[in-house]
Amino acid sequence: MISGSTRFENSLEFANRMDENDPLKAFRNRFIFPKVNGKEAIYFCGNSLGLQPKSTQSYIQRELHNWGEMAVDGHFHGEDAWYHVRKKSKPALANIVGAHEHEVVAMNNLSSNLHFLMVSFYQPTDKRYKIITEAGAFPSDMYMLETQVKFRGLDPDKVIIELLPREGEHTLRTSDIVDTIKKHGENLALVMMSGLQYYTGQLFDMESITKTAHEVGALAGFDLAHAAGNATLSLHKWGVDFATWCSYKYLNSGPGNISGIFVHENHAERPDLIRFAGWWGHDEGERFKMEKGFKPMYGADGWQLANSNVLALAAHQASLDIFEEAGIKNLRAKSEILTQYLEYLIKEVSGSSGIIEIITPKITKERGCQLSLLIHKGGKAVFDELYQEGIVGDWRHPNVIRIAPTPLYNSFLDIYKFAEILKLSLKKFAYN
Structure with missing residues (x-):
């Protein structure tokens, strides 16, 4: 052992x-395993793209078969009817990120999800408008924060606070992150940073960061692209407000494949939360009434927009089933x-x-x-x-x-x- x-x-x-x-x-x-110069590679790049499970083709082929055999009827008939297919990934995702099943859902891609979640969880006021993030964050995060701030008519240079390591050091000290949150507490709206820094490989103390953000009246969210399927996470227990991740790195679900989100159950039924709504986030019991008036589903499902990408979810599930088996x-x-x-x-x-x-x-x-x-x-x-x-x-x-x-x-x-x-x-x- x-x-x-x-x-x-x-x-x-x-x-x-x-x-x-x-x-x-x-x-x-x-x-x-891929080959380099005709020989099986020694592959250490799962932090960019995970390897393909041998089972992936059969998972996708099953859905192609269902599509061919049933066409539109596949939404409501057969194994894993597409109308509810998102539910199949929830147990594994909940285990991987440390959440309840109603707090997670697979949807969209990571950058889209960051934007949609920011719509809800970054609500600047005259007093609270600042955002704390790490310097040198992955470009998607930097661009997302910059454009979200501009979308609200604010100046990124005055809003976004970037955390830098101390002179001569490569990584951030938790104490310095906490002190910065406290320093800007009165004006802080959100802490939004990676859970695991892509360049240095540093895994941040998300529990302490979230706790401190809440103590000063701010919210905390994380980009878990490099943490999901890699680090041990307890998002619900830590009280994290929201998070998102991709599935193509450590979750081995295929290039550019579907993302996932976490929304803490504290926000599951908050009518004051603004969001960009879509059909698939509406109460599924009333969805086909086709009526005006958005009524969000309970939990993370209420942030969905479009119907599920069935082939993407099939590839995703091939890897998630392996995760469930391995633990x-x-x-x-x-x-x-x-x-x-x-x-x-x-x-x-x-x-x-x-x-x-x-x-x-x-x-x-x-x-x-x-x-x-x-x-x-x-x-x-x-x-x-x-x-x-x-x-x-x-x-x-x-x-x-x-x-x-x-x-x-x-x-x-x-x-x-x-x-x-x-x-x-x-x-x-x-x-x-």
Whole structure:
């Protein structure tokens, strides 16, 4: 069994032994691995696009069959009738983000959902209008905040407060986030930031951030693109007001596939909440009356607009069923050890050279499975060499390589092989 007290070794025998004792090892065989230069890749890029489950084609094919056999009747007949098909993903999504089923729903895509949720949860007044976010947030978040503020006739430079790490540091201290929230409390409307920072890999203390935001009278929402399916989340317990995520990274549901949202049940029946409404968010018991007067469904479902994308949900469900079988807590336990092993081997390989700086937090609870490697010399050449040798990671300008060992399909042997190739690449491009 994998244990958090494992003493690591830089050896092929150790990696093989860890894989042999891994209770989740069989899940690796349920995914399709891409090839690089004709050989199966060592894939560490689930933080950009997760691998395809082998079952995905059959899930989609079933819905194509239903479409062909029943056409419009598929909305109300057959297995998983499309009118209610969104409900099938709710148990898994609730488990993954730590919520009640009525607090989650799969819909739209992440950027759209951020905008729709901001319509409801950013309601600036003369007194409360400021937004706190992290500096260097993913572009979608920056653009969304900027345009939402402009849409309300306000100046982003005067409204948006960006949190910066301290001089000489790469990540934010929770105490500094909390202090900033308190400092701007009287004028603060919303804290809206990522749950896990895409560039550094820092997992934020969402519980403390939310608690402090509420104490000063503000709301708290999170972009969980890099956290859903990666970190252990308890959105309901933490009191998070809203959140959204994509399904194509750690949730392995296909490029650009459907997003999901969380809305805390405290907001489930608030008639004062403004929203951009659509047909599918209207009370489904009265939906086909086709009458004026929007009556939102209870919970997150009330933020839906259009009818469900059935083929997208089918691909999504193929992965969610695997998550339910594996268990998010089991996956997180393996993830922590995999990432610790990756960190150990990187330090073994780079030694005291100073060429590689891991800018992701060292404390396990402050990160997911991603390590961001700041390469101080020869970075792009090292990255390109890794790829030519079959390592699929991610390059971020100006000199960071992101490596994300994903517990559903990565192994300890993958990490050992990566370290061996990294050692050779550094000798070739960084040590000369």
